[in-house]
Amino acid sequence: MRAIQMTEFGGPEVLKLAELPTPQPGPDETLIRVTRAGLNFADTHTRTNSYVQKATLPLVPGGEVAGVREDTGERVVALVGSGGYAEYAIAPTDRVFPIPDAVDDGTALALIIQGTTAWHLYRTSARVAGGESVAVHSAAGGVGSIAVQLGHALGAGRVIATASSVDKRALALELGADAAIDPEPQGLTERLLEANGGRELDVVFDMSGGAVFDASYKALAPFGRIVVCGIATSEPNEVRTGSLLRHSRAVVGFYLFHCLTRPGMFAEALADLFARAATGELRAIVGHTYPLSQAAQAQIDLRARRTTGKLLLDPAA
Numbered sequence: 001m002r003a004i005q006m007t008e009f010g011g012p013e014v015l016k017l018a019e020l021p022t023p024q025p026g027p028d029e030t031l032i033r034v035t036r037a038g039l040n041f042a043d044t045h046t047r048t049n050s051y052v053q054k055a056t057l058p059l060v061p062g063g064e065v066a067g068v069r070e071d072t073g074e075r076v077v078a079l080v081g082s083g084g085y086a087e088y089a090i091a092p093t094d095r096v097f098p099i100p101d102a103v104d105d106g107t108a109l110a111l112i113i114q115g116t117t118a119w120h121l122y123r124t125s126a127r128v129a130g131g132e133s134v135a136v137h138s139a140a141g142g143v144g145s146i147a148v149q150l151g152h153a154l155g156a157g158r159v160i161a162t163a164s165s166v167d168k169r170a171l172a173l174e175l176g177a178d179a180a181i182d183p184e185p186q187g188l189t190e191r192l193l194e195a196n197g198g199r200e201l202d203v204v205f206d207m208s209g210g211a212v213f214d215a216s217y218k219a220l221a222p223f224g225r226i227v228v229c230g231i232a233t234s235e236p237n238e239v240r241t242g243s244l245l246r247h248s249r250a251v252v253g254f255y256l257f258h259c260l261t262r263p264g265m266f267a268e269a270l271a272d273l274f275a276r277a278a279t280g281e282l283r284a285i286v287g288h289t290y291p292l293s294q295a296a297q298a299q300i301d302l303r304a305r306r307t308t309g310k311l312l313l314d315p316a317a
Contacts, residue, residue: 001313003086004295006059009049011295013079020060023083025088030078031070034291036289037084038064038109039311040142041207041232044299046082050234052255055082061295062313064112065089066105074082075099077108085295087315093179095260097270102278110310111273114142117256118231119269121147122154125254132202133159135192135219137183137212139175140168143229145285146273147205148175153281156203160195162188164305171308173281187209192219198223212237222248229254229270250279254271285309291317 005018007133016155025031030087043061045051053130062084066077068087077099078091099108121143122128132149138144139161144167151159159230161172162183169180179195182188192215200221206213214237217226228251239251290298292312 001087002292003060003083004062004292006047006061007057009047009055009057010301012047014047014297015061015296017293020086022088025090027094029090030076030095030096032065032067032076032078032089032091033070034065034067034079034084034087034089034315035064036105036109037062037086037089037292037313037315038066038113039295039298039302039313040064040113041230041302046305047299053257061085062089064109065091066099066108069096074107077105077112079112085292085313085315087292095268100278103274104286104308106286106289106312107277107284108274109312110142110146110286111277112270113256114310115146115249115273115282115284116259116266116269117143117254118147118150119154119273120256120259121227121229121254122150122156123269124259124265126203126205126225128155128203130155133158133160133196133199135160135162135196135201135204135216136172136177137162137205137216138207138230138232139163139172139177139180140285141207142285142310143207144205145171145175145309146282148172148177149282152176153276158196160192160201166170168308171285175285183208183212185215188212188215189218192216203227205229207232209233209237213237217249217251219245220249221252225250225252227252227254246295287311289314289317 079095161177209231210233
């Protein structure tokens with residue numbers, strides 16, 4: 001089978017097209033013929049071995065696929081851990097989920113990681129209460145575009161989006177944001193407050209880290225929460241316990257794969273998202289589909305923020 005294989009860590013050039021044996025499923029595993037593989041920002045960290053979960057070589061990257069079960073012919077989306085950038089992939093059977101007829105492959109891939117992340121940011125980590133204000137950074141990206149749409153449905157009173165271009169901010173407004181602003185760290189605290197009618201924020205979802213985190217933290221109201229679900233800048237932050245105490249603020253981390261260790265926690269979120277997508281209440285933003293051989297370019301575009309929504313690889317192209 002055709003696959004993208006890494007034999008070293010490094011830049012995009014380490015993502016090389018290779019011919020590899022088709023993997024063979026073991027007990028409690030399912031072989032999937034991949035029709036689309038999803039890309040995540042985490043894949044770029046895996047490439048440099050700087051992700052939360054350390055990788056070993058050689059490696060076929062890619063943690064999620066949509067396709068067809070070889071044993072039953074059923075359309076499914078699955079979390080494979082690794083091995084997704086290929087024509088065939090193996091997934092633990094309990095991490096394989098049927099795709100409803102009304103949901104296409106791209107939407108299923110946009111929802112299985114980014115969608116469930118956005119859902120749990122509201123329900124599990126921030127526990128957004130009715131009427132609270134929520135700021136969503138990177139609002140045109142995979143997690144952000146879904147988080148913006150879920151805001152009012154999951155109880156937020158005012159949803160403020162940040163995005164890096166005029167077009168991306170327009171998309172965030174189209175998706176349901178009440179305001180959309182520039183995420184440039186200089187002056188970001190003041191812009192967040194202005195977008196919230198001069199009031200401090202209840203909740204911020206941050207995927208950037210660094211100066212964006214610091215500016216967002218300063219905009220929080222008493223009992224406000226900032227939820228960290230990514231560190232795109234790779235810049236560390238420090239929060240002093242005295243500051244948490246003085247302002248009654250909370251900093252919460254969220255790593256989706258902890259949900260997989262708790263029965264039903266992941267499946268509940270995905271089922272809810274699939275139902276919303278099937279009725280048209282939720283629109284996954286599916287971006288460009290790259291041929292498998294262009295996986296390196298796809299990661300370059302993703303890191304350069306030249307993309308919108310969910311990026312896909314087509315193993316057959």
